[in-house]
Amino acid sequence: MGTTKRRTLEQLYAGPQVLEVPLYSVFEAARYLQVPENTLRSWVSGRAYPLRSGGSRRSERVIELADPQKSRLSFNNLTEAHVLDALRRQYRVELPQIRRAVHYLREHFRTRHPLVHHEMLTDGTHLFVEAAGLKDVINASKHGQLAMRDLIGLHLQRVEWDKDGFVARLYPFTRSRRTPAEEASQSRVVTMDPRVEFGRPVLKVSAVPTAVIADRYKAGESIADLAEDYGEEPLNIEEAVRCELQPAKAA
Numbered sequence: 001m002g003t004t005k006r007r008t009l010e011q012l013y014a015g016p017q018v019l020e021v022p023l024y025s026v027f028e029a030a031r032y033l034q035v036p037e038n039t040l041r042s043w044v045s046g047r048a049y050p051l052r053s054g055g056s057r058r059s060e061r062v063i064e065l066a067d068p069q070k071s072r073l074s075f076n077n078l079t080e081a082h083v084l085d086a087l088r089r090q091y092r093v094e095l096p097q098i099r100r101a102v103h104y105l106r107e108h109f110r111t112r113h114p115l116v117h118h119e120m121l122t123d124g125t126h127l128f129v130e131a132a133g134l135k136d137v138i139n140a141s142k143h144g145q146l147a148m149r150d151l152i153g154l155h156l157q158r159v160e161w162d163k164d165g166f167v168a169r170l171y172p173f174t175r176s177r178r179t180p181a182e183e184a185s186q187s188r189v190v191t192m193d194p195r196v197e198f199g200r201p202v203l204k205v206s207a208v209p210t211a212v213i214a215d216r217y218k219a220g221e222s223i224a225d226l227a228e229d230y231g232e233e234p235l236n237i238e239e240a241v242r243c244e245l246q247p248a249k250a251a
Helices: 001-011 016-020 028-035 037-045 075-091 097-111 122-133 135-140 178-184 208-216 222-230 234-245
Strands: 048-050 057-058 158-162 168-169
Touching: 016 075, 028 037, 028 075, 037 075, 075 097, 075 158, 075 168, 075 222, 122 222, 208 222, 222 234
Parallel strands: none
Antiparallel strands: 048 057, 158 168
């Protein structure tokens, strides 16, 4: 690799622009986030649906892909999908409501990624609820007046921002989660950082890629031996294996 090209890559991965590098296919992102692939594809590309009058129409995407031609997601896109999953899975917020709110917030914050914009956690709280038309729904719910942080609380706890307000890393869920209690109980052992291993999952302590650990485990090596090799707790090795070997979800 030439000096100029190497320097360009170093600059790319040193600043916030790394968050826009198209790192993941839809299949990869869906597996890491435990979201059905077709569901994620509809979020990033829209979905065709029939009209009563005949013909069909395509719904608008919610997430603006870093590389729409090749359908590849950036780290920002991955984190947006992580947050969107909370809105859809936990609170059943309808996509038209989310689209309306996201469009409004893009204009308000002047950003392509309002769901992971740091100001969303403060200034955007009321704006999201109002723009999505959720005020009456929230008032009538058992939760009362929900803030944005409440809406996606457990998911946001698994996202870290840097001192400048940019997304720094994501701690993906590694186990199935049917209830908030199951989500809250999951450890933050596996992390994803666009500056480490091209954004693939790694163990937080040793930075060993989970794919490497899973491959060795599938080849017959024991959890205890892998833990000793990498200086990790056996439970951390188990989480790495679980991250890679969790079954794909149907749409």
